[in-house]
Amino acid sequence: MSERIVITGMGCLSAAGNDLPQHRDSLRAGQRACQKPSWFTAPFEGPVYEVSNPAYAASADEMRVFKLAWKAVSEALSQAGLETLPTRSVLGIFLGTTTACQLNDLEFQRGFYTGGPFSPVSPTRFFAGNLADRMGRRLGVAAGPRVTVTNACASGTDAMGLALDYLRSGLCDIALAGGADELSLVSYGGFHSLGVLSPEPCRPFDKNRQGLNLGEGSGVLVLEREPAARARGISPRLFVAGYGSASDAHHMTAPHPDGLGLERAIRTALAGAQLEERDMGFINAHGTATPDNDRIEGCTLARIFGASTPVVSTKGYTGHALGGVGGMEAVFTAIGLEEGWIPANVGFEEQDPDIPITPPRQTTTVDGKFALSTSLAFGGSNAALILGKI
Amino acid sequence: MDILGIGLVAHFGKGMGALKDALSNGVAPPSTYRLPHRQEISTPVYSIPDDLFDIPAIRAARRANRFGKMAMLAAADCLESSLPPPLDRVGIVLATGLGPHASNMEFSGGLIQYGLDQGSPTHFSHSVHNSAAAYVSNMLKTHGPATTITHFQSAVGQALQVAKAWLDSGRVDYVLLGAVDEIGELMLYIFHEGQLIDKTDRIPGEGSAFLLLSRSGPASSRLASIQPMRSGVEADLCLVDDSSIIPLPTPHQTQAVATGASYSHLWGKMPTGYIFSLACAALKLTPEVQKVLCVDKSSAIPAMLLER
Amino acid sequence: MSEQDVSALKTQLKELLVAQLSLVDVRPEDIVDAAPLFGEGLGLDSLDAVEIVVLLQRHYGITLQDAAMGRQVFQSIDTLADYIKVNRTK
Structure with missing residues (x-):
């Protein structure tokens, strides 16, 4: 096998914490922190997971989502010992998002409708804000891939x-990879319109789940080829073993009823990592707490891995942070793998007879050298990431 | 990488034949778009005639928005232009500058007009940038990876890098690489008020194009090979794309100094117009013109060299 | 509500469905009052269902949140019209 791609730094920001230690504590304690939205009101119920620190408010020249991303990027780079980037290393930046690529400003649009004067603030901020590109400029690194990935959730x-x-292809030497999203009134109204926003704190995989809660924040990994990381004195403990992506080619909003795209993504990741189903110590599921997602994902995971492989959804800690949540969940998967535990699946109380898996109700010890994290999205996109212990 | 097929749709019509025609004979004048919500503002645009969308595959996708329809049309045209690849080895990479902003605006317009609890779920679900890639994969029934890359200036160049990474790492054997951008009222308003357009030479356009790419193979099976420009290579011809409408934030090293023919006026100003220049470059290859350099004037990504 | 009014309501409903759900190759007058809207019949799906929820809200002032109730109400043009007759607020 070719050189391993190792994890040398991580960063995370969500309602569950400002940094890795705080996330570790919140998850271990099974603490959830959702609330009524504080900065907008809507004529319907639906708690959200906000990053409440006003330091992350949008400014005249910078979107909130960029500030959220910057926090996790800074933490990850610092953990990797990369406050200063080595010369001659090409830094690739790969960030997933939804809100950074949409001009979601209802006031601006209302002004347009009502013939008000043109206000350049939000367009200017928007056009300055391609997430990966701006991150590169903020870091003062001119060259290298700057990829903003917009595959919804x-x-x-x-x-x-x-x-x-x-x-692996040598197109960069160090990668910052993950995602970030901000809570937006537009997404909030959107998930309500789909009838999948829960009026109460979300309950992933529970029989009485009523839908998802939105969240915001960021999660980022620093990845490098193993020899390069070791050459600069790092002893990595985790690596990215495999990744798979597959399309349902089925429906814009509904997952394939048998989870065929998800299964294909998982099997691609397993094959790429040269691993088998039984090698997975646990799974961090997408588990949004919508009736459809959890039933189909739960059945698919049980079909592939058996009903006894530990499966947890961490949406009860972070809410569904859309383009950012895959980054956060990779971080949680990494922590669980390294330390040998997974958190309680907050919100899960009553077994759903249609779902053959039983997520943990308390913090639970796990073992195994590998773990899987899954994501499903609008448009029938499915993604699976396998992390391994060195 | 090899280009095995090219499909496209723009103001000048559908397919490489239409592009060839436009290169020789020019294009019809732009139409005038009067903003429905701001009747005092009107601007010339290069838009796609609606009748082009009237094909069975698109009629079957009844909910598809314009963004998705343009992509479906160009992707179908691309596959008609080449031998069909084994669909289980195809990945889709889609580049866009602005995504389906018209659907996004329609959705938030509903929130404004009817209330936050009365948005249209169809508009919302179609406002995600990967909706076009989803429609293409659904139309073709491809189950491989599909990813959408968004960048205001360099999305096409970045998508080419993704294609290379996927092919090099063996993730897929073929990449259907597309670009799509649409015209929409709110963006036209911003371009107009932000003075990014004028009525003579900065006319907004829309359209989509797809390249079917594979790893380099025998010359007989390809339309052209495509790779980043290498130093020491002399091109026989240089094309300079000038489609970009949103200026790069400074400081950025771009290719702005390059000189050569530009055909961007054939499709209009759009963030991902560079893909049409790549299609022009493929058309310009002849036994006499063996190497065509294609520069994206606004982008920080290296220029691409197309060879027979 | 007179029989004439009910018939007008059904016609309006059919026109709204064809327009809002972007139905192609279906004319409003082709939709049979008693025919199932979902599955066989018109072939509507889950995204159409939530779109109909919004349609009821926007045009008739009806808020329908309960999915089980929705399934009963959305069976056909007949069941939709019956529900609107009783519950409309505009």
């Missing part, structure tokens, strides 16, 4: 998959 996981392929 699978964006973050797909961004890491791209980073893996770029590193």
Whole structure:
């Protein structure tokens, strides 16, 4: 097998914490932190997972989503010992998002409808904000791939998959990979219109789940080829073993009823990593808590891995942070793998007879050298990422 | 990489024949678009005639938005232009500058008009940037990876790098690489008020094009080979793409100094117009013109060299 | 509501469905009042169902959140019209 792609740094920001240690504590304690939206009101119920620190508010020249991304990127680079990038190393930046690539400003649009004067603030901020590109400029690194991945809710996981392929193909030497998204009133109204926004704190895989809660934040990994990382004195403990992506070719909003795209993504990742089903110590599932996602994902995972492989959804800690959540969940998968535990699947109480898996109700010890993280998205995109212990 | 097929749709029509025609004979004048919500603003645009969308595959996708329809049309045209690849080894990479912003605006317009609890779920689900790739994969029944890359200036160049990474790493054997951008009211308003367009030479356009790519193989099976420009290579011809409509934030090293023929006026200003220049470059290859350099003036990505 | 009004309501409903759901090759007058809208019949799917929820809200002032209730109401033009007759607020 070719050189391994190792994880040398991680960063994470969500309602569950400002950094890795805080996330570790929240997840271990089974603490959830959702609330009524604080900065917008809507004529329907639906708790959200906000990053409440005002330091991340949008400014005249920078979108909120960029500030959220920057926090995780800074933490990850610092953990990797890469505050200063080595000369002659090509840095690739791969970030998934939805909101950074949409001009979601209802006030601006209302002004347009009502004939008000043109206000350049949000367009200017928007056009300055291509996420990966701006991150490169912020880091002061001119050259290298700058890829903003927009595959809806699978964006973050797909961004890491791209980073893996770029590193293996020699298109970059160090990769920053993950995703970021901000809470937006437009997404909030959108998921409500689809009838999948839960009026209460979400309950992934529970029989009485009523839908998802939105969240925001960022999750980022630093990836490098193993010899290069070791050459600069790092002893990595985890690596990216495989990645698979597959399309349902079925429906814009509904997953394939038998999870065929998800299964194909998982089997591609397993084959690429030269692993078998039984090698997975646990699975961090997409588990959004919508009736359809959890039933289809739960059945698909049980069909592939058997009902006894531990499966957890961490949406009860972060909410569904759309393009950012794949990055966060890779971080949680990495922590669980390295430390040998998975958190309680917050919100899961009653077994759904239609779902053959039983997520943990408490923090649970796991073992195994590998773990899987899955993401499913609008448009029938499915992504699977396998991390391994060195 | 090899280019095995090219399909496209723009103001000048559908297919390489239509592009060839446009290169020789020019194009019909732009139409005038009066903004429905701001009647005092009108601007010339190069838009796609609606009748082109009236094909069975698109009629079957009843909910598809214009963004998805343009991509379906160009992808179908691309596959008609080449031998069909084994569909289980095909990945889709889609480049866009602005995504389906018209659907996004329609959705948020519904929130404004009817209330936050009365948005259209169809508009919302079609406002994600990967909706066009999803329609293409659904139309062709490809189950491989599909990824959408968004960048205001360099999305096509980046998508070419993704294609290379996928082919080099063996993830897929064929890549259907597409680009799509659409005209929409709110963006036209921003371009107009932000003085990014004028009525003579900065006319917004829309369209989509797809390249079917594979790893390099025998010369007989390809339309052209495509790779980043190498130093020390002399091109026989240089094309300079000037389609970009959104200026790069400074500081950025771009290819702005390159000189050569530009055909961007045939499709209009759009973030991913560079893909049409690549199609022109493929058309310009002859036994006499063996190497065509194609530069994206606004992009920081290296220029591409097309060879027979 | 007179029989004439009910018939007008059904005609309006059919026109709304064809327009809002982007139905192709279906004319409003082709939709049979008692025929199933989902599955066989018109072939509507889950995304159409939530679109109909919004349609009821926008045009008749009806808020329908309960999915089980939705399944009963959305069976056919007849069941939709019956529900609207009783529950409309505009």
